[in-house]
Amino acid sequence: MSNRLRVLAPVLCAVLSAACATAIPSSDRVPARATIDLLIDGGTVVTLDGNERVLAGGAVAIRGSAIVAVLDADAPRPLAIETVDARGHLVIPGLVNTHGHAAMTLLRGLADDMPVMTWLTQFIFPVEAREVKPDFVYAGTRLACVEMLLSGTTTYADMYYFEDEAARATAEVGMRGVLGQTIIGFPAPDYATPELALAGAERFIATWRGHPLVVPSVAPHALYTTPLDVVRRSHALARKYGVPMQIHAAEIADEDERVRGSTGLGTIRALDSIGVLAPGTLLHHVIWPREDDVARIAKGGAATSHNPESNMKTAAGVAPIPDLMAAGIAVGLGTDGAASNNSLDLFQEMDSAAKLHKSHRSDATAMPARTVFRMATIEGARALGMADRIGSLEAGKRADVVLVDTRTPGLTPMYDPYSLLVYAVKGADVRTVVVDGKIVVRDRRLTTVDVEDVMARARGLQARIRSGLAPTP
Amino acid sequence: MSNRLRVLAPVLCAVLSAACATAIPSSDRVPARATIDLLIDGGTVVTLDGNERVLAGGAVAIRGSAIVAVLDADAPRPLAIETVDARGHLVIPGLVNTHGHAAMTLLRGLADDMPVMTWLTQFIFPVEAREVKPDFVYAGTRLACVEMLLSGTTTYADMYYFEDEAARATAEVGMRGVLGQTIIGFPAPDYATPELALAGAERFIATWRGHPLVVPSVAPHALYTTPLDVVRRSHALARKYGVPMQIHAAEIADEDERVRGSTGLGTIRALDSIGVLAPGTLLHHVIWPREDDVARIAKGGAATSHNPESNMKTAAGVAPIPDLMAAGIAVGLGTDGAASNNSLDLFQEMDSAAKLHKSHRSDATAMPARTVFRMATIEGARALGMADRIGSLEAGKRADVVLVDTRTPGLTPMYDPYSLLVYAVKGADVRTVVVDGKIVVRDRRLTTVDVEDVMARARGLQARIRSGLAPTP
Numbered sequence: 040m041s042n043r044l045r046v047l048a049p050v051l052c053a054v055l056s057a058a059c060a061t062a063i064p065s066s067d068r069v070p071a072r073a074t075i076d077l078l079i080d081g082g083t084v085v086t087l088d089g090n091e092r093v094l095a096g097g098a099v100a101i102r103g104s105a106i107v108a109v110l111d112a113d114a115p116r117p118l119a120i121e122t123v124d125a126r127g128h129l130v131i132p133g134l135v136n137t138h139g140h141a142a143m144t145l146l147r148g149l150a151d152d153m154p155v156m157t158w159l160t161q162f163i164f165p166v167e168a169r170e171v172k173p174d175f176v177y178a179g180t181r182l183a184c185v186e187m188l189l190s191g192t193t194t195y196a197d198m199y200y201f202e203d204e205a206a207r208a209t210a211e212v213g214m215r216g217v218l219g220q221t222i223i224g225f226p227a228p229d230y231a232t233p234e235l236a237l238a239g240a241e242r243f244i245a246t247w248r249g250h251p252l253v254v255p256s257v258a259p260h261a262l263y264t265t266p267l268d269v270v271r272r273s274h275a276l277a278r279k280y281g282v283p284m285q286i287h288a289a290e291i292a293d294e295d296e297r298v299r300g301s302t303g304l305g306t307i308r309a310l311d312s313i314g315v316l317a318p319g320t321l322l323h324h325v326i327w328p329r330e331d332d333v334a335r336i337a338k339g340g341a342a343t344s345h346n347p348e349s350n351m352k353t354a355a356g357v358a359p360i361p362d363l364m365a366a367g368i369a370v371g372l373g374t375d376g377a378a379s380n381n382s383l384d385l386f387q388e389m390d391s392a393a394k395l396h397k398s399h400r401s402d403a404t405a406m407p408a409r410t411v412f413r414m415a416t417i418e419g420a421r422a423l424g425m426a427d428r429i430g431s432l433e434a435g436k437r438a439d440v441v442l443v444d445t446r447t448p449g450l451t452p453m454y455d456p457y458s459l460l461v462y463a464v465k466g467a468d469v470r471t472v473v474v475d476g477k478i479v480v481r482d483r484r485l486t487t488v489d490v491e492d493v494m495a496r497a498r499g500l501q502a503r504i505r506s507g508l509a510p511t512p
Numbered sequence: 513m514s515n516r517l518r519v520l521a522p523v524l525c526a527v528l529s530a531a532c533a534t535a536i537p538s539s540d541r542v543p544a545r546a547t548i549d550l551l552i553d554g555g556t557v558v559t560l561d562g563n564e565r566v567l568a569g570g571a572v573a574i575r576g577s578a579i580v581a582v583l584d585a586d587a588p589r590p591l592a593i594e595t596v597d598a599r600g601h602l603v604i605p606g607l608v609n610t611h612g613h614a615a616m617t618l619l620r621g622l623a624d625d626m627p628v629m630t631w632l633t634q635f636i637f638p639v640e641a642r643e644v645k646p647d648f649v650y651a652g653t654r655l656a657c658v659e660m661l662l663s664g665t666t667t668y669a670d671m672y673y674f675e676d677e678a679a680r681a682t683a684e685v686g687m688r689g690v691l692g693q694t695i696i697g698f699p700a701p702d703y704a705t706p707e708l709a710l711a712g713a714e715r716f717i718a719t720w721r722g723h724p725l726v727v728p729s730v731a732p733h734a735l736y737t738t739p740l741d742v743v744r745r746s747h748a749l750a751r752k753y754g755v756p757m758q759i760h761a762a763e764i765a766d767e768d769e770r771v772r773g774s775t776g777l778g779t780i781r782a783l784d785s786i787g788v789l790a791p792g793t794l795l796h797h798v799i800w801p802r803e804d805d806v807a808r809i810a811k812g813g814a815a816t817s818h819n820p821e822s823n824m825k826t827a828a829g830v831a832p833i834p835d836l837m838a839a840g841i842a843v844g845l846g847t848d849g850a851a852s853n854n855s856l857d858l859f860q861e862m863d864s865a866a867k868l869h870k871s872h873r874s875d876a877t878a879m880p881a882r883t884v885f886r887m888a889t890i891e892g893a894r895a896l897g898m899a900d901r902i903g904s905l906e907a908g909k910r911a912d913v914v915l916v917d918t919r920t921p922g923l924t925p926m927y928d929p930y931s932l933l934v935y936a937v938k939g940a941d942v943r944t945v946v947v948d949g950k951i952v953v954r955d956r957r958l959t960t961v962d963v964e965d966v967m968a969r970a971r972g973l974q975a976r977i978r979s980g981l982a983p984t985p
């Protein structure tokens with residue numbers, strides 16, 4: 040802010056305050072002259088608003104949990120209770136991770152580099168059957184949330200067991216989550232039958248609906264593991280409460296053949312036959328759409344998560360994401376679980392997303408940086424049905440804001456912010472994170488939970504997991 | 513170290529000292545009872561020695577520029593002038609980046625997401641022709657070296673212009689470099705003709721030969737840009753002085769067709785016809801070997817650099833690295849220049865190398881973590897002809913050691929160090945770096961150069977580059 044503006048600020052602020060008075064509810068804790076709670080000032084603000092404005096020396100003004108103004112360099116600044124100096128930083132919307140199994144951080148690196156069915160049936164499933172209990176989900180989810188916040192993700196979609204514990208952990212760490220209670224056609228760690236899981240999911244929704252950070256969700260696992268009728272009832276439950284439904288779909292090369300045995304149709308057609316390809320449904324992966332599947336998804340209005348690093352590591356195939364996007368489908372970016380990635384850093388995921396499709400299509404113009412950055416923010420928000428609340432920096436949206444410190448050798452020089460964000464920035468460059476108006480990471484330190492305690496509990500459970508593995512060769 | 517050992521240490525140390533006396537030259541600066549200069553103690557030491565030992569609670573003992581002992585948890589510790597507490601860290605060999613154009617950090621993000629020939633001919637080449645001067649190379653190389661050291665790379669191979677300036681910058685930052693003076697069949701920023709460049713390369717070799725950190729090298733650009741006879745003479749020059757030769761080879765899909773016009777042969781055959789596929793030659797990329805090219809390279813004894821992220825970003829193709837390895841060719845990992853990556857973080861490059869080949873071959877067992885970690889260390893050293901000096905933690909080798917702090921949420925828990933190093937560790941997890949026995953990064957701060965000054969000079973040149981771009985649409 041120039042000196043001239045600094046002098047004028049109180050005056051201009053009073054004017055702005057009057058102008059905003061109808062929009063901003065008064066609050067007891069705001070001192071007389073301050074009109075906002077938090078001002079993030081002086082950074083390069085990458086708004087992703089309708090005009091994709093990038094404001095050098097801009098500011099984001101926050102009151103309560105909402106963004107009340109995004110200001111360019113010359114605009115007068117309102118008086119704030121706290122101001123964060125963002126000079127030298129990119130100020131971006133909090134990243135949106137549209138697919139994962141958060142608690143699986145506890146299995147990070149337990150088993151790698153093996154055929155996916157060996158990995159699943161000989162390592163992951165047996166360990167989950169033995170170890171996944173409420174304390175596992177609570178501790179693993181806390182660890183995941185901390186890792187994600189520290190790398191700039193402010194909203195994530197989850198799909199696991201004992202989802203009440205995931206919700207408790209997420210709320211405690213102070214992150215936004217679309218948390219899916221798994222429904223699966225086999226005995227699961229939390230519920231022995233889909234029937235019980237459906238009832239549990241309904242209780243879960245009732246408990247968390249209306250929470251400022253947690254959006255409960257219903258997550259039938261996949262059509263190759265879960266009967267079509269259970270998926271239909273899961274979707275009915277989600278619609279009854281107006282919450283999102285999520286499901287793995289067209290993830291496996293021979294999935295259509297597997298699903299056809301029980302439904303007579305391939306996955307996407309089977310989902311379409313029960314009306315599931317609708318807005319509010321999130322299809323994870325969609326690596327193997329066949330025939331007119333992409334058009335069906337687009338017509339129905341379902342969204343998709345893209346998980347390039349997990350798909351590469353498990354050799355699951357390359358999803359035809361440019362085709363899905365061209366059809367108008369909302370595609371968000373996801374890390375998948377830490378057991379198949381093994382990192383929840385969405386910046387690295389962006390880099391991989393861009394590079395994978397360029398390489399796979401032999402076309403360096405495929406998946407340009409801005410497209411990928413949108414996938415990790417506003418398009419991810421759209422995929423979760425939350426584009427009215429998150430995914431961009433605009434007045435009226437929830438205040439989920441990330442500050443990336445660009446004053447490092449690896450981020451020098453900067454010619455284009457989108458290029459830097461996708462191809463050079465790493466999670467560790469994130470310095471400050473605001474979720475729902477609250478600073479949850481300040482200078483790379485969590486303000487909400489004791490990270491040493493989070494890691495100690497994870498290591499404690501690791502010891503239990505390891506001892507359980509002992510008899511395995 | 514246990515208390516018992518702590519008490520016994522001076523005694524045991526005297527024994528060890530006597531045992532090492534023939535190997536370790538005495539030094540004035542070592543006080544009476546200290547037998548080594550630096551002890552890195554208490555970490556998990558990933559040696560990559562012949563037995564691939566991993567020593568929990570181990571230590572690395574350094575005297576002068578050399579490793580004198582690698583000790584397991586129970587071994588007595590010699591007295592050291594300085595001890596670095598490595599508890600909670602992975603202690604690994606310094607990473608080896610086998611291909612890059614260091615000074616191109618100054619062009620990071622200048623142009624992305626376009627067809628490679630547009631990118632090269634309309635952006636990179638014109639900017640280089642206008643801007644690449646000694647100050648550009650010095651400033652850009654300093655920036656690259658700082659970025660690489662901070663992300664755990666201790667040795668890198670370079671190929672650029674004004675290589676004297678690159679050597680000066682590298683030595684100043686305190687990094688090990690195999691620095692290639694470019695010879696190209698066109699007027700270059702430093703030399704107007706290959707003739708002048710060959711003479712310049714010889715002077716460059718004479719200046720830097722024998723330097724403890726800098727290995728001069730001769731770098732004919734490629735056969736599609738440089739006459740075969742110039743490459744032959746470049747190779748003769750390299751052999752005359754016993755220094756490495758490096759060249760881009762089989763990088764472009766239609767390279768064989770281009771090269772056949774002038775040589776009557778494809779690239780690899782043409783190089784073979786002049787005896788260049790010999791030990792001491794490093795072939796960059798090798799994405800498009802044809803017919804018996806892989807067997808030819810293996811038979812000749814040349815090595816290769818693999819640059820997965822650059823190859824993906826420019827859609828250059830996927831190099832058949834598993835085939836090259838199966839043929840016994842030494843394959844090192846490389847980042848290529850920052851203009852086509854856009855990061856010099858070799859940890860992220862490892863992650864991409866593993867995932868790219870799994871995905872490309874539809875085989876999750878391809879490129880396991882340990883293979884990739886070897887590529888970034890001992891195999892990279894072998895590719896540079898330096899496996900007797902660097903690439904593993906073993907007594908007698910140069911002391912190039914990196915400490916990775918694993919006490920972070922993203923690296924918790926740890927089941928397997930190789931998995932963690934390849935799939936989860938990022939450059940920013942590097943805490944301490946030792947090159948040639950000297951601590952050059954201590955708690956993420958450079959000890960050798962002022963990083964603020966390095967970045968400021970880079971930004972100054974960026975301003976010049978930008979103003980030069982102005983007339984371009």
